[in-house]
Amino acid sequence: MKIAVLPGDGIGTEIVAEAVKVLKALDLPFEMESALVGGAAYEAHGHPLPESTLNLAKAADAILFGAVGDWKYDKLDRPLRPEQAILGLRKHLGLFANFRPAICYEQLVGASSLKPELIAGLDILIIRELTGDIYFGQPRGRRVATDGHFPGAEEAFDTMRYSKPEIERIAHVAFQAARKRNKKVTSVDKANVLETFQFWKDVVTEVHAQYPDVELQHMYVDNAAMQLVKAPKAFDVVVTGNMFGDILSDEASMLTGSIGMLPSASLNSKNQGLYEPSHGSAPDIAGKGVANPLATILSAAMMLRFSLNQEAAAQRIEAAVQKVLVQGLRTPDIYSEGTTKVGTAQMGDAVVKAL
Amino acid sequence: MKIAVLPGDGIGTEIVAEAVKVLKALDLPFEMESALVGGAAYEAHGHPLPESTLNLAKAADAILFGAVGDWKYDKLDRPLRPEQAILGLRKHLGLFANFRPAICYEQLVGASSLKPELIAGLDILIIRELTGDIYFGQPRGRRVATDGHFPGAEEAFDTMRYSKPEIERIAHVAFQAARKRNKKVTSVDKANVLETFQFWKDVVTEVHAQYPDVELQHMYVDNAAMQLVKAPKAFDVVVTGNMFGDILSDEASMLTGSIGMLPSASLNSKNQGLYEPSHGSAPDIAGKGVANPLATILSAAMMLRFSLNQEAAAQRIEAAVQKVLVQGLRTPDIYSEGTTKVGTAQMGDAVVKAL
Ligand SMILES: CC(C)[C@H](C(=O)O)[C@@H](O)C(=O)O
Ligand SMILES: CC(C)[C@H](C(=O)O)[C@@H](O)C(=O)O
Numbered sequence: 259m260k261i262a263v264l265p266g267d268g269i270g271t272e273i274v275a276e277a278v279k280v281l282k283a284l285d286l287p288f289e290m291e292s293a294l295v296g297g298a299a300y301e302a303h304g305h306p307l308p309e310s311t312l313n314l315a316k317a318a319d320a321i322l323f324g325a326v327g328d329w330k331y332d333k334l335d336r337p338l339r340p341e342q343a344i345l346g347l348r349k350h351l352g353l354f355a356n357f358r359p360a361i362c363y364e365q366l367v368g369a370s371s372l373k374p375e376l377i378a379g380l381d382i383l384i385i386r387e388l389t390g391d392i393y394f395g396q397p398r399g400r401r402v403a404t405d406g407h408f409p410g411a412e413e414a415f416d417t418m419r420y421s422k423p424e425i426e427r428i429a430h431v432a433f434q435a436a437r438k439r440n441k442k443v444t445s446v447d448k449a450n451v452l453e454t455f456q457f458w459k460d461v462v463t464e465v466h467a468q469y470p471d472v473e474l475q476h477m478y479v480d481n482a483a484m485q486l487v488k489a490p491k492a493f494d495v496v497v498t499g500n501m502f503g504d505i506l507s508d509e510a511s512m513l514t515g516s517i518g519m520l521p522s523a524s525l526n527s528k529n530q531g532l533y534e535p536s537h538g539s540a541p542d543i544a545g546k547g548v549a550n551p552l553a554t555i556l557s558a559a560m561m562l563r564f565s566l567n568q569e570a571a572a573q574r575i576e577a578a579v580q581k582v583l584v585q586g587l588r589t590p591d592i593y594s595e596g597t598t599k600v601g602t603a604q605m606g607d608a609v610v611k612a613l
Numbered sequence: 614m615k616i617a618v619l620p621g622d623g624i625g626t627e628i629v630a631e632a633v634k635v636l637k638a639l640d641l642p643f644e645m646e647s648a649l650v651g652g653a654a655y656e657a658h659g660h661p662l663p664e665s666t667l668n669l670a671k672a673a674d675a676i677l678f679g680a681v682g683d684w685k686y687d688k689l690d691r692p693l694r695p696e697q698a699i700l701g702l703r704k705h706l707g708l709f710a711n712f713r714p715a716i717c718y719e720q721l722v723g724a725s726s727l728k729p730e731l732i733a734g735l736d737i738l739i740i741r742e743l744t745g746d747i748y749f750g751q752p753r754g755r756r757v758a759t760d761g762h763f764p765g766a767e768e769a770f771d772t773m774r775y776s777k778p779e780i781e782r783i784a785h786v787a788f789q790a791a792r793k794r795n796k797k798v799t800s801v802d803k804a805n806v807l808e809t810f811q812f813w814k815d816v817v818t819e820v821h822a823q824y825p826d827v828e829l830q831h832m833y834v835d836n837a838a839m840q841l842v843k844a845p846k847a848f849d850v851v852v853t854g855n856m857f858g859d860i861l862s863d864e865a866s867m868l869t870g871s872i873g874m875l876p877s878a879s880l881n882s883k884n885q886g887l888y889e890p891s892h893g894s895a896p897d898i899a900g901k902g903v904a905n906p907l908a909t910i911l912s913a914a915m916m917l918r919f920s921l922n923q924e925a926a927a928q929r930i931e932a933a934v935q936k937v938l939v940q941g942l943r944t945p946d947i948y949s950e951g952t953t954k955v956g957t958a959q960m961g962d963a964v965v966k967a968l
């Protein structure tokens with residue numbers, strides 16, 4: 259079992275170190291190899307995703323990823339900015355299925371912006387298509403407008419697009435995930451305005467015929483953004499495109515109030531996957547030893563489950579995380595009165611001990 | 614002063630009737646003329662935006678709009694569906710500047726999903742560009758893919774685009790609005806992924822040079838969806854494109870918990886405007902006399918302010934609405950224990966009395 263370890267920038271190195279600690283403590287035959295990615299790779303090699311890093315990732319069964327990005331790279335040309343590394347990995351490895359659970363841990367209900375009764379027990383799974391849509395659609399660029407409101411003016415443009423097989427495969431992922439949960443899929447679109455998402459809706463409906471045991475609901479993206487605030491627990495599995503999924507999965511994470519706890523997985527059709535926390539590189543707290551490593555540790559658990567076929571080990575990690583929460587250990591982002599504040603490494607050590 | 618009154622579908626007729634009642638009580642020289650729009654117009658004339666309705670709207674100084682849409686029209690071809698009426702009005706009248714205030718009324722803090730301390734006193738203004746972006750961009754449609762992940766497969770596509778003058782004019786609107794408020798603009802983009810929104814960011818930054826007294830902040834759309842949940846009061850004016858604005862303005866409305874109270878205005882460069890509640894046609898409660906008319910009544914106040922140059926009358930209406938809230942009158946959507954439940958017409962009558 260080969261794992262590529264890509265810590266990245268900001269708090270990335272600190273949180274990944276704790277996840278690696280936990281993986282090592284499992285005493286399984288992993289081969290782990292690290293490489294630079296993002297701003298760190300740009301500084302060392304002049305590119306956020308050097309060929310050596312990409313090749314390591316391609317050859318691995320799974321990638322444990324930290325986070326990339328820092329304000330200081332904002333002025334670089336777009337192709338050299340840290341976030342291009344994550345877009346490049348998604349594209350080159352074909353990681354089309356992004357799993358973003360939004361779970362509210364019993365012990366952390368108070369951290370949410372929402373009233374406790376609305377958020378306690380939340381467990382939704384957002385499945386975001388990750389290699390299509392307006393993220394990668396061509397053509398795109400700048401040009402002189404030949405029609406529209408101001409012909410002759412300078413304009414910029416992008417292309418949103420989805421092909422039938424792209425929609426079919428992510429729909430299958432969603433229905434299959436729902437089968438293992440509460441058997442309800444909400445497909446989010448904007449069919450009332452966009453050709454792409456009328457097609458999305460049609461194809462998802464077609465695929466649904468193969469899953470009569472799963473309930474399918476269609477919802478416009480603006481309404482979904484509202485319903486997530488109003489009654490998040492009404493959702494089970496949410497499936498949507500790359501752009502809407504970017505927005506809604508972040509909204510849903512923040513609803514829990516504890517984004518520092520939320521893992522994610524991005525899989526291709528061979529179950530090769532990239533695993534990373536839902537939060538970012540947080541340059542403001544980098545190097546201080548206060549970042550919450552639990553989202554990354556839980557991402558490692560998802561890696562064991564989805565890409566390495568080690569369900570038992572995944573459950574051991576998840577149970578250990580539960581245990582440290584019950585013990586009252588908290589990094590500053592989830593701290594509340596009456597609990598014990600700990601740093602990044604202490605939290606990692608506690609999880610190892612609880613395994 | 615000519616007002617086109619377009620009640621539309623569902624609760625549209627009921628709530629607009631109350632707003633008309635309030636306008637009449639002001640005893641100002643309005644000329645009001647009604648016409649069918651949306652599903653109602655489709656049933657009578659075979660089109661959701663008949664030429665007679667469009668001409669009436671074009672000839673008016675302002676349009677008082679209810680709401681359009683009903684599930685029963687879902688199977689019509691897209692160009693005949695009710696929501697095409699609102700898209701058509703925006704396009705044909707050039708209503709590029711959409712004002713969507715998200716205000717939390719002191720008396721209704723409890724109706725929010727959010728904890729009171731996060732939402733009490735909320736007063737943000739979302740300014741959404743309304744005639745450009747992927748809503749109207751050409752080309753769009755279905756075709757056989759010639760490249761991408763599945764060449765040869767059927768695909769659907771849309772074009773996102775913004776020209777420089779389109780971005781400039783909405784940026785001016787936002788900076789000018791901020792000057793009358795707390796002098797802070799958050800421009801929401803996705804410059805890290807989209808050409809269109811890198812351009813958006815560049816142009817907004819350029820326009821900002823003319824408003825040194827206003828603070829400008831740039832924020833990615835995914836982060837904006839999170840920050841609205843985490844700390845909504847940190848925003849003052851938010852300016853963004855048509856698609857992101859659709860999602861974020863609805864999210865922000867729902868945060869208040871009382872979307873039945875929120876008006877909106879859509880203006881063109883001649884200050885001609887369309888005024889409508891932020892909520893929809895709610896076919897489930899139509900005809901029952903229980904819909905909240907206050908968002909529509911407050912939209913009429915915005916109409917007096919922006920298109921009819923009647924600031925004093927606008928303030929009279931707003932004060933009257935405040936008064937009925939203080940009196941404890943509540944339609945079912947905002948009802949809570951200890952207040953008085955009233956119907957649509959009773960609420961309208963109470964506002965008239967409070968004028
Ligand atoms: C960094 C950025 C390109 C990326 C995205 O938009 O996909 C991020 O927001 C995410 O969700 O992983
Ligand atoms: C009905 C629909 C086309 C419309 C939109 O997407 O603009 C609506 O959601 C709105 O926000 O007014």
